[in-house]
Amino acid sequence: xxxxxxxxxxxxxxxxxxFMLVLVAVAKSERIFTGDQVxxxxxQSEEQIKLLQxxxxxxxxxxxxxxxxxxTKLPVDVRVPRTHLSAVKEYLHAHRIPFTVMxxxxxxxxxxxxxxMEENHISERSTRSFNFGAYHPLDTIYSWMDTLVAQHPxxxxxxxxxxxxxxxPLYVLKFSTGGTKRPAIWIDLGIHSREWxxxxxxxxxxxxxxxxxxxxxxLTSLLxxxxxxxxxxxxxxxxxxxxxxDRMWRKTRSKNSxxxxxxxxxxxxxxxxxxxxxxxxxPCSDSYHGPYAHSEIEVKNIVNLIQGHGNFKSFISVHSxxxxxxxxxxxxxxxxxxxxxxxxxxxxxxxKLTSLYGTAYQVGNICNIIYQASGGSIDWSxxxxxxxxxxxxxxxxxxxxxxLPADQIIPTASETWLALKHIMEYVRDHPY
Amino acid sequence: xxxxxxxxxHYPAQRAAKVVQHYLNTHYGSPYKLFGLERVYSAKxxxxxxxxxxxxxxxxxxxxxxxxxxxxxxxVFFPRGEKQLSxxxxxxxxxxxxxxxxxPEEEALFQQYKTNKILRTEKRLPDSxxxxxxxxxxxWHLSIVASSFIMLTESTENTLYNMAQVxxxxxxxxxxxxxxVSFLQWNRNK
Numbered sequence: 001x002x003x004x005x006x007x008x009x010x011x012x013x014x015x016x017x018x019f020m021l022v023l024v025a026v027a028k029s030e031r032i033f034t035g036d037q038v039x040x041x042x043x044q045s046e047e048q049i050k051l052l053q054x055x056x057x058x059x060x061x062x063x064x065x066x067x068x069x070x071x072t073k074l075p076v077d078v079r080v081p082r083t084h085l086s087a088v089k090e091y092l093h094a095h096r097i098p099f100t101v102m103x104x105x106x107x108x109x110x111x112x113x114x115x116x117m118e119e120n121h122i123s124e125r126s127t128r129s130f131n132f133g134a135y136h137p138l139d140t141i142y143s144w145m146d147t148l149v150a151q152h153p154x155x156x157x158x159x160x161x162x163x164x165x166x167x168x169p170l171y172v173l174k175f176s177t178g179g180t181k182r183p184a185i186w187i188d189l190g191i192h193s194r195e196w197x198x199x200x201x202x203x204x205x206x207x208x209x210x211x212x213x214x215x216x217x218x219l220t221s222l223l224x225x226x227x228x229x230x231x232x233x234x235x236x237x238x239x240x241x242x243x244x245x246d247r248m249w250r251k252t253r254s255k256n257s258x259x260x261x262x263x264x265x266x267x268x269x270x271x272x273x274x275x276x277x278x279x280x281x282x283p284c285s286d287s288y289h290g291p292y293a294h295s296e297i298e299v300k301n302i303v304n305l306i307q308g309h310g311n312f313k314s315f316i317s318v319h320s321x322x323x324x325x326x327x328x329x330x331x332x333x334x335x336x337x338x339x340x341x342x343x344x345x346x347x348x349x350x351x352k353l354t355s356l357y358g359t360a361y362q363v364g365n366i367c368n369i370i371y372q373a374s375g376g377s378i379d380w381s382x383x384x385x386x387x388x389x390x391x392x393x394x395x396x397x398x399x400x401x402x403x404l405p406a407d408q409i410i411p412t413a414s415e416t417w418l419a420l421k422h423i424m425e426y427v428r429d430h431p432y
Numbered sequence: 433x434x435x436x437x438x439x440x441x442h443y444p445a446q447r448a449a450k451v452v453q454h455y456l457n458t459h460y461g462s463p464y465k466l467f468g469l470e471r472v473y474s475a476k477x478x479x480x481x482x483x484x485x486x487x488x489x490x491x492x493x494x495x496x497x498x499x500x501x502x503x504x505x506x507x508v509f510f511p512r513g514e515k516q517l518s519x520x521x522x523x524x525x526x527x528x529x530x531x532x533x534x535x536p537e538e539e540a541l542f543q544q545y546k547t548n549k550i551l552r553t554e555k556r557l558p559d560s561x562x563x564x565x566x567x568x569x570x571x572w573h574l575s576i577v578a579s580s581f582i583m584l585t586e587s588t589e590n591t592l593y594n595m596a597q598v599x600x601x602x603x604x605x606x607x608x609x610x611x612x613v614s615f616l617q618w619n620r621n622k
Contacts, residue, residue: 247560362441398594405562
């Protein structure tokens with residue numbers, strides 16, 4: 001309604017009158033039920049039924065029966081307008097018809113419902129327009145997870161797999177169409193908190209899996225026999241720290257006894273060549289391996305889940321940056337037994353990735369391609385028998401590095417999806 | 433350390449090639465001319481008596497602003513010794529890239545900010561989300577050039593440096609306009 005004041009001439013006054021009438025009409029059309037109550041009568045005899053049917057026929061009471069009086073086996077529910085409440089209750093008392101008040105104030109309920117609807121509308125609007133091309137703080141990602149689950153209840157569940165050092169929940173999204181402990185694929189993202197495009201890619205990818213299921217034949221066949229577990233924020237304490245204090249924080253936020261320096265490199269903390277080359281024994285180092293393998297609760301929780309499940313067939317860790325797709329080992333430059341196969345799967349996956357925007361990736365084992373690094377996640381997963389273990393380093397190659405502009409999130413996630421899908425399809429087609 | 437023919441996508445070759453990028457930016461970079469390592473085609477390493485290791489590289493280099501690409505040959509020598517010394521770089525057959533003329537833009541930028549009497553300080557380029565005021569882009573490039581000098585000096589066979597973020601850039605007004613770029617961070621662990 002425009003409130004621009006202007007001098008009212010005759011025509012304006014006429015317009016004003018019409019406007020007022022319209023307002024009144026609109027106001028009247030939304031009915032108010034303040035003070036109305038809904039009463040439930042547990043009918044005990046045919047006589048009581050007849051008495052209630054008489055009430056129903058009396059128009060002057062303006063009673064609105066929600067459940068009509070028909071038999072003694074069923075309750076009778078009636079909304080009684082406020083103005084007639086005392087009269088109706090007196091009538092029921094006089095005829096010894098017992099009743100209970102189900103709804104104390106109908107309008108209150110309606111207001112509540114309206115508010116809920118608006119809330120849902122807003123949240124629905126916001127999930128449809130959830131900006132996948134932006135970086136979000138932890139709380140936003142966590143609440144978005146709930147909306148994803150709500151939108152795809154038959155496919156996605158959110159599991160609380162434990163707590164972080166600072167007691168934040170670790171939520172893994174499980175994509176499953178049923179079964180018990182089906183062969184599964186593990187994907188973790190953001191274990192190094194400053195690699196923001198990793199968590200952001202996880203969010204986009206989770207949405208992609210949920211929305212493409214049942215329309216994409218390959219994905220559908222995959223999910224009909226396998227489960228996907230996705231841990232979008234593997235290091236929530238670190239992630240929050242990158243938002244609040246230090247954008248370049250990499251490690252966990254655990255306190256190191258005897259040192260002022262905080263945190264352990266969670267990708268040097270796994271029980272795979274633990275404490276070997278490429279990891280530091282100094283708490284102040286960014287690649288500090290920690291006091292012992294799996295000392296970090298974030299790592300231990302993943303280990304517990306994987307071992308407790310016992311049927312994971314693939315383990316994929318997603319990092320940034322460098323544009324690499326790697327397979328074990330990092331703790332040694334000696335080739336893994338399945339190196340030839342892993343190499344060919346990775347090369348084919350990268351071909352698919354590159355096909356989208358021409359983004360060039362290198363392929364190789366960790367030790368040769370990036371650096372020797374002990375205590376890494378995919379070395380651990382490979383050594384516990386999960387053959388198809390891979391690590392991604394997403395965009396870019398150093399121009400922006402960790403601080404990748406948000407407009408590259410969706411392109412990065414889209415191209416990475418092609419590689420991920422290839423790996424997952426290969427795992428599906430090569431059971432072991 | 434590997435000697436002889438190296439796998440071009442493995443890190444020993446990649447790290448040596450990165451040093452070439454730092455060299456090019458240090459010597460030829462400007463707010464309007466910035467080089468990136470595009471690809472390593474081949475690499476060879478050999479020990480030079482006791483004095484160090486020499487890498488011979490065939491790479492392609494990318495001038496980011498004009499989007500020109502060229503194949504270059506380069507030699508990188510990492511001296512060995514008690515004290516860490518900077519690598520020495522020689523580049524050949526890269527002439528086209530050096531011919532790229534950004535002088536007009538560089539001159540315009542210089543004139544624009546020479547007369548600016550306000551002490552400018554910019555923090556965090558880019559910001560945490562990768563955003564940057566377009567007006568600041570030439571100064572981001574300038575910072576990359578400046579950090580390339582440090583990265584070139586500090587590089588070894590075991591490092592792979594990139595500038596992570598400009599913490600602080602301040603314009604100092606005096607007889608000439610100079611910029612103090614402070615607290616650059618760079619890191620290699622991904």
